[in-house]
Amino acid sequence: MDFRLSEEDLDLKQMARDLAQKRIYPIAEEMDEHGETPRELIDECAELGYFGFTVPEEYGGLGMNSTSFMGVLEEICSASAGFGIMLSVHNSLCCEIIKLFGSEELKQRYLPEMAAGTRIGAYCITEPDAGTDVASLKTTAVLQGDQWVLNGTKSYVTNGAFAGIFVVFAKTDPAAGHKGISCFLVPAGTPGLMIGKAERKCGIKASDTRELSFSDVKVPKDHMMGEPGAGFRMAVTILNSGRIGVAFQSIGIAQSALNEALKYSKERKQFNQPIANFQAIQFKLADMAVKIDAGRLLAYRAAQLKDAGEPCHREASMAKLFCSEMANEVANEAVQIHGGYGYIKEYAVERYFRDARVTMLYEGTSEAQRMVISRDLLRE
Amino acid sequence: MLEKKHLEYRDRIRAFMEETIAPKALALDIEQRFPDEHMKPLTDMGLMSMLIPEKYGGRPTDTITYTIAVEEASRVCGSTGIMLAAHNSLGCWPIYAFGTEEQRQKYLPRAAQGGLLAFGLTEPDAGSDAGGTRTMALKKADHWLINGSKCWITSATKAFATIASARTSDDPEDKEITCFILEKDWPGYAVGKKENKLGLRGSDTAFLHFDDLKAPLDSQLGQIGEGFKQMLKTLDGGRISIGAMALGLGQGAFDCALKYSASRKQFGKPISYNQGIQHKLADMATQLEAARLLIYEAAQMKDAGMSFGHMSAMAKLYASEVATKVAGDAIGILGAVGYYTGPYPVERMWRDVKLCTIGEGTSEIQKLVIARHLLKQVEGKG
Numbered sequence: 001m002d003f004r005l006s007e008e009d010l011d012l013k014q015m016a017r018d019l020a021q022k023r024i025y026p027i028a029e030e031m032d033e034h035g036e037t038p039r040e041l042i043d044e045c046a047e048l049g050y051f052g053f054t055v056p057e058e059y060g061g062l063g064m065n066s067t068s069f070m071g072v073l074e075e076i077c078s079a080s081a082g083f084g085i086m087l088s089v090h091n092s093l094c095c096e097i098i099k100l101f102g103s104e105e106l107k108q109r110y111l112p113e114m115a116a117g118t119r120i121g122a123y124c125i126t127e128p129d130a131g132t133d134v135a136s137l138k139t140t141a142v143l144q145g146d147q148w149v150l151n152g153t154k155s156y157v158t159n160g161a162f163a164g165i166f167v168v169f170a171k172t173d174p175a176a177g178h179k180g181i182s183c184f185l186v187p188a189g190t191p192g193l194m195i196g197k198a199e200r201k202c203g204i205k206a207s208d209t210r211e212l213s214f215s216d217v218k219v220p221k222d223h224m225m226g227e228p229g230a231g232f233r234m235a236v237t238i239l240n241s242g243r244i245g246v247a248f249q250s251i252g253i254a255q256s257a258l259n260e261a262l263k264y265s266k267e268r269k270q271f272n273q274p275i276a277n278f279q280a281i282q283f284k285l286a287d288m289a290v291k292i293d294a295g296r297l298l299a300y301r302a303a304q305l306k307d308a309g310e311p312c313h314r315e316a317s318m319a320k321l322f323c324s325e326m327a328n329e330v331a332n333e334a335v336q337i338h339g340g341y342g343y344i345k346e347y348a349v350e351r352y353f354r355d356a357r358v359t360m361l362y363e364g365t366s367e368a369q370r371m372v373i374s375r376d377l378l379r380e
Numbered sequence: 381m382l383e384k385k386h387l388e389y390r391d392r393i394r395a396f397m398e399e400t401i402a403p404k405a406l407a408l409d410i411e412q413r414f415p416d417e418h419m420k421p422l423t424d425m426g427l428m429s430m431l432i433p434e435k436y437g438g439r440p441t442d443t444i445t446y447t448i449a450v451e452e453a454s455r456v457c458g459s460t461g462i463m464l465a466a467h468n469s470l471g472c473w474p475i476y477a478f479g480t481e482e483q484r485q486k487y488l489p490r491a492a493q494g495g496l497l498a499f500g501l502t503e504p505d506a507g508s509d510a511g512g513t514r515t516m517a518l519k520k521a522d523h524w525l526i527n528g529s530k531c532w533i534t535s536a537t538k539a540f541a542t543i544a545s546a547r548t549s550d551d552p553e554d555k556e557i558t559c560f561i562l563e564k565d566w567p568g569y570a571v572g573k574k575e576n577k578l579g580l581r582g583s584d585t586a587f588l589h590f591d592d593l594k595a596p597l598d599s600q601l602g603q604i605g606e607g608f609k610q611m612l613k614t615l616d617g618g619r620i621s622i623g624a625m626a627l628g629l630g631q632g633a634f635d636c637a638l639k640y641s642a643s644r645k646q647f648g649k650p651i652s653y654n655q656g657i658q659h660k661l662a663d664m665a666t667q668l669e670a671a672r673l674l675i676y677e678a679a680q681m682k683d684a685g686m687s688f689g690h691m692s693a694m695a696k697l698y699a700s701e702v703a704t705k706v707a708g709d710a711i712g713i714l715g716a717v718g719y720y721t722g723p724y725p726v727e728r729m730w731r732d733v734k735l736c737t738i739g740e741g742t743s744e745i746q747k748l749v750i751a752r753h754l755l756k757q758v759e760g761k762g
Contacts, residue, residue, distance in 0.1 A: 262757075262758050266755070266758055266759075276755055279748070282747065282748065282751035282752075282755070283744070283747040283748075283751065285750075285751050285754055285755070286697075286746070286747035286750035286751040286754065287747065289694070289750055289754055290694045290750065293674060293694055294670035294673065294698055295670070297670065297673035297674060298666075298669060298670050301673060315669075318665070318666040318670075321662070321666055322667075322670055367655075367659065369662070370655075370658065370659040370662035370663065371655070371658065371659075371662075372662075373661075373662035373665060373666060374657075374661045374662040374665075377665055378638070378642060378652050378658070
């Protein structure tokens, strides 16, 4: 067992840290305020290959494994979790599912543009009435001639406004429950695809979240990925990447929150001394650091298992559950250490506290992770 | 993702513990009896000399292997776990690390053959504040004259020798501490009565009293005044094994609760069908895995020669707190039957594991170690 990153991974992580600190952190609050990501920042990330991190080189990507990407994602998320989730959804869900399940033709057609950052991905699975219970989704796809016709509504779609490609899960056999779900690629601009207004959110406000509606949206027959009815299994496979991504997003948020709290506790004086001199503060800091380290180890274990092609369901869920709850605890304590200052927007911990909350919700709620883990335990 | 050799070792050591130690664990607890009969099989398995080089008759392993051994022992019997942890980390290791060649030759081969070693740091008035040590060692012409008492000493009644810290300056303001290796057979060395404890009742814990004990000059361990530093270094390593012990107790309680939940029926179905139980199990397993990884990380850092004191404090703090919670939840899953001594081991494990949040530094002391490390890093950055 060795969680230490390779020299190359460490260099990549350091590069990402520089970018995060110099370019992203200074505008993070502004992105949060306006819910927008500057195009120049996207271009800059694209130049570094961040939109095709795990895409094979033959399709224009960097061809790196998830573990290297996760180190980078943590650094990006430590500056702006909202910007980070855009990258995570694009890489860990969209590129990943096309890479694993797309036909050679689809890969050649879409992956190079995706890797170049000119076609950003959005992942459409959740619906107003289908959250944790994925099998109950209602969007349908019907084959008419050589085209699939999609109808339905998808909610909480990250990158919805500017995505160039949508991965959409729909029922091709509504009577078959989860075995009736299939997966499609829908290029942006397809008639009938309507992008709703931006959702207003508690946190990760730098990211774009939309409701999408599909009204007789037609895509070529070959835009179905995998076999008919294989969508649920594909989604479950991809969920591992998504969950590991959220785990690292959580770690990024938590690490920044701790760093801010450490710095503040040394500067802030009360009763004629830095508050870092008080054990009540010291012990909070110690607990925060322990939880972050434990989370990071769980997350790297899951990423490395995934890269080794080994089953990692339980481990990915454990990492996601632990890290997301940990990030909330750590961000909460960071606010506490800042006192009243932590509650106002001048200090970044206020944003971390808001951003952390979503990590316990998306890619499966904490409760859904516990379902996965306990099922796995009881099966033994 | 342990290496194959570690996985194979785990299988082997688990089978041994389940076959040899587990059947006696309940009786040892009830009778408060130290299992003399286990010493030979434990020695034969190489468990008494895991940190002793071959040159001194040991069967040295890497630190992860050592933590696996302590975890698996504790998974069936906490008393065996702490005996192994204390003997290897606190008894054998400092003699090898700080001892002269003569001291190593004298004590380590016997320890490797199952002769128990003890470690005396704590005193009635010196717990977390080891600076309050009162035991005195005065240098005479041809011996050290030692007076004082050490408390809560693991394996005290059985150990053939102990390491003990003492003040070596007669100036009451001078906190100079030096360590010694003292043998049970020397006049003036007395063992108090066996303590009656909440848990780990199969482990012998007692006071050691030194009453005008004349120790030879060469019983001094390392240099004068180095004692405090030696103790802290020893505890850095020891904490990894206390983390492993906590983990084993938590895992043992969890394994029992998991199995029970699948067989216990209420309302016409196994209680494991209820989400309330499922989610408890998921949380318990997640926390144990996180603890295990912290322990392995500390172990790997130690073996890589890195500075690891803060990481072993993290591993010990987290594993002990989490395992205490897991063992409590395991009782919760079993319900009333879990509260009784005998039918299932969970209440014993819950009593046993509580020690892990206290021994080798309380949780509060671990946090102190960790916070100091963190704040020093910020200072370093200016």
